[in-house]
Amino acid sequence: MSSESAPAGRPVRIGVQVQPQHAEYAQIRRTVAAAEEAGVDVVFNWDHFFPLYGDADGRHFECWTMLAAWAEATSRVEIGALVTCNSYRNPELLADMARTVDHISARDGQPGRLILGIGSGWFERDYAEYGYDFGTAGGRLDDLAAALPRIESRWASLNPAPTRRVPVLIGGGGERKTLRIVAAHADIWHGFGDPDTIAHKHAVLDRWCAETGRDPGEIERSAGAEGEPGDVGERLHAAGTRLFTFGLNGPDYDLAPVRDWLAWRDEKNA
Template sequence: MRVSIWPGAAQPYSDMLEVAQHAAATGWDGVWVADHFMPNASPGVDPRHPVLEAGSLVAALGAVVPRVRIGTLVYGNTYRHPALLANMAATADHICGGRFTLGVGAGWQVNEHEQYGIELPRVKQLLDRFEEALLVLRGLLREPSTTIDGTYYQLTDAVCEPKPLQDPLPLLIGGKGEKRMLRIVAEHADLWNSWGLPETIAHRISVLDAHCAAVGRDPAAISRTAQALVVVDGPVPQAGPPAIGGTPAQLAATVEEYRRIGLDELIVPDGLLGTGADRLKAMDTVLSIVRDQGLL
């Protein structure tokens, strides 16, 4: 099972770089970056707290951080035309020497759309648009030219050159909707991602496998990735995003459960790992737990 770090973009670039470089030096598999422009509006959250932009971050990290895979978790489809995104992804892959994973999702954060005047359609239209965008991305990144006469995107003999160094460039789709989103994953994704504790991820894997059977896709062709907040030594939050750990032993047991259900990659957000030297020490503890179980 791979293990990767997710440094939050609501911190200075120098801190993100420190985390990414430590991950590369100590044996982590990847570094992931979220695509947001501001914090999600919620009680107790400063809506003006600075957040760095994902496309610039993956290019910057890919240029100076060696070895590890670099990816987006995930680009919101509503924020960029998919033809632009295809060119960004191909360029990022060249910058990092063929280590980029393009993670995409339908888009969801309300306050970003409201502040920037970006349309956030109802769910059906949002997913219709996302499916068309996937056709654009796959066409431009994998075919000599692409023509699409869609409802939302129209391309005529469109090219994206240079192509990524990887052939094909891995495409990750983030989502959890069981009826349609996981079917989209089954049809289009090389990797799938979702937040969740092992029980939740196990259920979603079973749903994804069923969709794969329905569309004639080998489930093994889709790598399964998931994340939860991680506490190395302290109380685990009972509210908010899924969180695991508490003690190293408890963390080890949960990591083993992720492995047992068939997770291919555990992604660790750095939000509860502390800062500075404490964060690097916590990263080392997480990595040693995974290594001790023989999962790397």
């Protein structure tokens, strides 16, 4: 990993994805509050209409109405979807929704705390039951590439504008299309895989940055993490990852494993 794509000054951050499935909303709300109190940096949900694990017809809640509630209920953590499905909302509408949640999350003269996490979509059941055209993976990626400039343009024209330049997180590891889109538009890239896979994806992303004239150091590198911070964490950190995110499944959202990572974060940032 080059020093360009992993700036020495970028701190380690810890995120949790509170998966909005198999739980009452009161359990989700308590988990978000507990994560903020524990010192987590970012709390994500996801943008699906049905559970991804366990009972396929179990309890599940919608993404963006939940983010608006989190914006009001929290005061410090950044919030966002990991990730929004580009197919489910008109880009101009999504930009306005994001701007509104950004304003709701602003506190005491500080700017808003929304991260716009976005991807091309993949869960076919969502499309089939909610009437969206599933199309092809390549077509959905093309739609994402076309939507991002529209979102950016709408932010520039809204009154009031967002409280800050809303960070854009793009999820996905496709090397031919997805990482090219990341190089053009993202502030954060999120991927999954072992440290060697993540390091390889970083190198591909760096090459796309070189082709597009983008400074790779501008893009924070995020990855799903599990296991021990002294092992997996150190290896991902050496590969350039700085945002480490953990999935929490309902109804028994367990923050205990995250606490060791929070202590490791504090040691790395000291």
